[in-house]
Amino acid sequence: MGVGEDTLKTRRSLDVGGKTYDYFSLKAAEAELGDLSVLPKTLKVLLENLLRFEDGRTVTTDDVKAVAEWLKERRSDREIAYRPARVLMQDFTGVPAVVDLAAMRAAIESMGGDAKKINPLSPVDLVIDHSVMVDAFGNPQAFEKNVELEYARNKERYEFLRWGSTAFDNFRVVPPGTGICHQVNLEYLAKVVWTKEEDGRTVAYPDTLVGTDSHTTMINGLAVLGWGVGGIEAEAAMLGQPISMLIPEVVGFRLTGKLKEGTTATDLVLTVTEMLRKKGVVGKFVEFFGPGIREMSLADRATIANMAPEYGATCGFFPIDDETLAYMRATARPDDLVALTEAYAKEQGFWLDDVEPVFTDTLELDISTVEPSLAGPKRPQDRVPLSIAADAFDKALTKDFNVPDKAKSVQVKGADYAISHGDVVIAAITSCTNTSNPGVMLGSGLVARNAVARGLTVKPWVKTSLAPGSQVVSDYLAEAGLDDDLDKLGFNLVGYGCTTCIGNSGPLPEPIAEAITEGDLVACSVLSGNRNFEGRVNPHVQANYLASPMLVVAYAIAGSMHVNLLEDPLGQDPDGNDVYLKDIWPSNQEVIDTVRACVKKEMFLNRYGDVFKGDEHWQKINVSGGLTYDWDSTSTYVQHPPYFEGMQAEPGEVSDVRHARILAVLADSVTTDHISPAGSFKEETPAGRYLTDHQVPPREFNSYGSRRGNHEVMMRGTFANIRIRNEMAPGTTGGITRHMPSGEEMPIYDAAMRYAEEGVPLVVVAGKEYGTGSSRDWAAKGTRLLGVKAVIAESFERIHRSNLVGMGVLPLVFKDGQNRKTLKLTGEELISLGGIESGIKPRMDVPCTITRPDGSTEHVTLLCRIDTLDEVDYYRHGGILQYVLRRLAA
Incomplete structure (x- = not known):
């Protein structure tokens, strides 16, 4: 999509490092629009987008002026047409999007049109990260076993995606086993400032995107404006349609102070989520400002930005500053891109300065008041201070789960222990929120090291897993020598991708599942994710708590939500002495020093050097089909959807x-x-009956999420x-x-x-x-x-x-x-x-x-x-x- 007519004459040039870039100047626009210095940074990004695409049709000068006039009322009823630079997809939502593109190619041919017209016009990256499941765990072979099962289950889907990566222009696929789309975006795909060659000139503009996953907002921590949309909107965006939106209200969140000893970025984001949910920011932009930002690592900012869907906002944005540039350098972004980012941001007013923007509304948090926290048992905004978590769970047994006999326990078959209400049966270090943050990931390794040194072990009923958001995490855990300690506690690598957080926790060991069912027990999970809705994590687990990776390790050792981690011992050392959480918790400085020593630029260069190549499993997949897809009527994963059947050239009349x-x-x-639902389903369900009728045995059902390319399954689900x-x-x-x-x-x-x-x-x-x-x-x-x-x-x-x-x-x-x-x-x-x-x-x-x-x-x-x-x-x-x-x- 080319730039517009520029009737406001704002196109200027910027020389950086001997190269000249064209850009659309907000300073030049001030001649017509007035002072823009106090406009929120997010609205400056929207304004630049409108200046660049102003053509008198989809974007008018009145649209541009409406952004400046926002300052008078601090809100607007103006509808604008916004065009993000690119689209990001994960495979659960990406497969049906590619299915729809394939169906559109078939439909346009049947209407006498040209199938080549159906191509992404904006760059699209699809990261396969949602299909790995935690079948194997707690042993050194878990990763290889889960990879083999993933490819066996998803053969049809992966063949289809490989076809799409060759059939469509402007469409790249990051293969399985690379990482979570948001972490790959943060560490590699995002540029902060995007460039495009046009008519012999290089145009520079903000990196912006929409993604088919609501946690696309994580990239806001890197000062890239992006948010989640439905796959339907994303398809329209990549086909050149603008995203129609109202100029949003912008809520400013002032941060002061810094984290006190013993608290983590996870505790901070759970506090922010609780505050913003109470404030009410649905459909609004949230923009962080204040001196506290300068005390935060970029990974901590990304953690807060990640959970924007949980606090209800469209985005949770942090501006560009020296920390942004330092992160770009640390993750091996090119030096000329870092230089362009600094020069462009300062020229355009995107840089974090001491000018306090005007917001629709504001709220404030002194970060030093944050305390260790969890969130649960059913919603991410329901923060529970760690100090009262045991009491809160006890109350939840009555209030949320209607448990008449709290002391009930059931003997586990073939084992020398029983389980009861509140036992933690899943402890998962998982999900983009935290696995992208070296502080809490290395922190969990330090907790594990200290626990192992004191002779602590994980309770035998706990299913443990470590699913990093990128391969780089494994590198820095190994560099620190902490991978062995996590392994000793059962937190072996199970895969690189979204696992427990999206319901891909895999089955519990059969004796545990049977005991839960027999006693109708309220079993618990503790996961370092962002989602804990009912029925999401595992069908046998009713109470789900979000926590830092460090607390995930601690709860795996404690084995129960009834343990007060701040007062009760986690266990005993070989000499019978009580060991408490404080005995194995590293200092904030130790975590910072470990991050500085062990996270290295070379790791990012090595892991992302050939990121689209994939492993041997990926390279062996056959690619068939040409411009249009050769639909297989026997496939239970990918089917031709019915949306365009009998479609006429003109729409019919809508009716009451x-x-x-x-x-x-x-x-x-x-x-x-x-x-x-995205998770598993049973034989007696309509989806199960459909697959059984198509000779698919229950052990091969996979999940709803993995079958999103088949409307017959998804309708039934x-x-x-x-x-x-x-x-x-x-x-x-x-x-x-x-x-x-x-x-x-x-x-x-x-x-x-x-x-x-x-x-x-x-x-x-x-x-x-x-x-x-x-x-x-x-x-x-x-x-x-x-x-x-x-x-x-x-x-x-x-x-x-x-x-x-x-x-x-x-x-x-x-x-x-x-x-x-x-x-x-x-x-x-x-x-x-x-x-x-x-x-x-x-x-x-x-x-x-x-x-x-x-x-x-x-x-x-x-x-x-x-x-x-x-x-x-x-x-x-x-x-x-x-x-x-x-x-x-x-």
């Missing part, structure tokens, strides 16, 4: 929804994990999380509903198919924060394929709302304090929605008629959460992909 049935009535905080509760079917959990008017209980998928045969449209009713969680496009795709025309909720999470629109599903919000409870909705009602066929407008009122089983009616007004004119177009076309395809075909 008449006499729809309610498919599900759901409570508050229903996540995308509830709507579209929609609303099928084992923990989801549909209020239409009281007393049940899992994807169960009642078919109306028969009242018969059945799986949601089966009911949806029955309604489809009967020609009955469907709606879903929900509470607050509907769709919280990962940027899971299948939560919207599955909803659409089940025949759901609208979702009526009290509020929506940002990404899921836009994904629903992108799939042609109407997101509607209750008004005037009404909700499913005040309206006494049982799921037996008929729902009719009007005003649609007469013309959808952004945020319009939609009249809704509720018809009760006795024939009485009630009329209410709902708010349409189609927010922009672009989204109106997407909805009219039946979805964003149909809209793009028709434009390209024309």
Whole structure:
């Protein structure tokens, strides 16, 4: 995508190290826009984007001026068209995106168009990081065994991705076993300042991106503006469509002080997450400022930026400063790029200076007040101080898990121990949040070293795992000699990628799983991740706690959430002396010194020198197919999706929804994990029955996430999380509903198919924060394929709302304090929605008629959460992909 017309005449040149770069100057824009020095850094990035693409059509001078005028009200209702520099994908969300691109190529050919038109126009990097599972653990062979199983399970998916890497331009695939996409992005892919050759000139501009994973925000720690979008939006972005967005509110988070002895970046981010959730920053930018930033390593900043989805913000941004440049040098970025970054940032006002920006609102934290913490047992924002964690869990047994007999224990078959409520059965050093941070990773190794020296061991019922975010982590752990100590405690390498945090924890040992089931025990996991939603980590584990890698090691030794780590001994040394956490915890200075001594630039050069080559497993995969994909009708991983079947050159008329049935009535905080689970599933589920019918044995089911390229599996998995509760079917959990008017209980998928045969449209009713969680496009795709025309909720999470629109599903919000409870909705009602066929407008009122089983009616007004004119177009076309395809075909 080329630059625009530059009617404001802001194009300038910058000489750095003997090379000349063109750029679009914010200082030059001040002649027209006024003083921009106090504009938040994030909005300066958006403003530069608008200046560069201003063409009088998608971006106008009024759009540019609206960013400057934001300073008057500190908010704006202006819709802008934003074009990020690149797109980042992981394989769970990336596979269906490539499936959709392949389907679009097939569709455009069937419409008489040119398949070559379907190509990413923006650079796309897909990192395969979500497919490794922790089957083997606690032994030196665990890594090799898990790699072999990963390739065996994902052969069809990996063949498809290798085809995509050759068939599409501007599309690169980072092979399995390299690391987590966010850490690979932080350590290698991101440039901070991007450049592009255009008409013989080199144009410099901020590195910006969207990613198909909500934790894309991690790169904000490196001063790169990026956030997670649904795979649907990402596909549109890489096909050259601008991202339509309102100029956001920006909340400033002032940081002062520095971490006190015994606290970690994980404790800090859990505190920040709790504070921002209470503040309410959904749909807003968060920008960090204040003297505390200068006390933070870049890895600590990235840890805080990573959890922006957990605190609800679109991004959590840190500006460019000397620490940014130091990190770029330490990770082997080229010297000329570092020099350009410094010169460009200072010239454009992106550099961290003493000018305090103007924000919509602010809050403040003295970092020195942070205390050791966990978060759980069900949500990442529910911080629990370590000092009261044992008491808090005891209360949760009653309040959250309704346990009548807290002292219950069950003997484990073939073992000399029993397990009980609160025992930690999974201790996982996992997930991008912390595995990218050398401080807490080396810290966990130091805890392990000290524990081993005192003769401590991990409890036998704990499944331990170490899944670093990149191969560099293994290098610096080995350099420090700490890998052996972690191995001795069972924290052997299990893979490089997202494991336990996304539900790829693998099965528990059978005797442990049987004991949990037999006693209906509330077993626990402690993981260094960012997600602990119900049913996510492991089907046998109900209580999940987020913690630093250092505390993960400590809880593996303690073996129970009932142990107060600050007061109770972790165990005894060989002489019978009690050993406490304080006895094995390293000082902050020891951690800092270890990082300085053991994290080396050469490690990054070596590991990323040939990053797209892959190991021998990857290189052996056959690549078949040419410009269009040769679909295999027998594949259970990749199938031709039905989105474009029978599609005409022009969209049909949208219509009102008449006499729809309610498919599900759901409570508050229903996540995308509830709507579209990523983890394992059983034989008796609709997805399990489908695979069994296709001769796939249960041991080869893999996970929902790995089968996202097959809509038949994913439809059957929609609303099928084992923990989801549909209020239409009281007393049940899992994807169960009642078919109306028969009242018969059945799986949601089966009911949806029955309604489809009967020609009955469907709606879903929900509470607050509907769709919280990962940027899971299948939560919207599955909803659409089940025949759901609208979702009526009290509020929506940002990404899921836009994904629903992108799939042609109407997101509607209750008004005037009404909700499913005040309206006494049982799921037996008929729902009719009007005003649609007469013309959808952004945020319009939609009249809704509720018809009760006795024939009485009630009329209410709902708010349409189609927010922009672009989204109106997407909805009219039946979805964003149909809209793009028709434009390209024309």
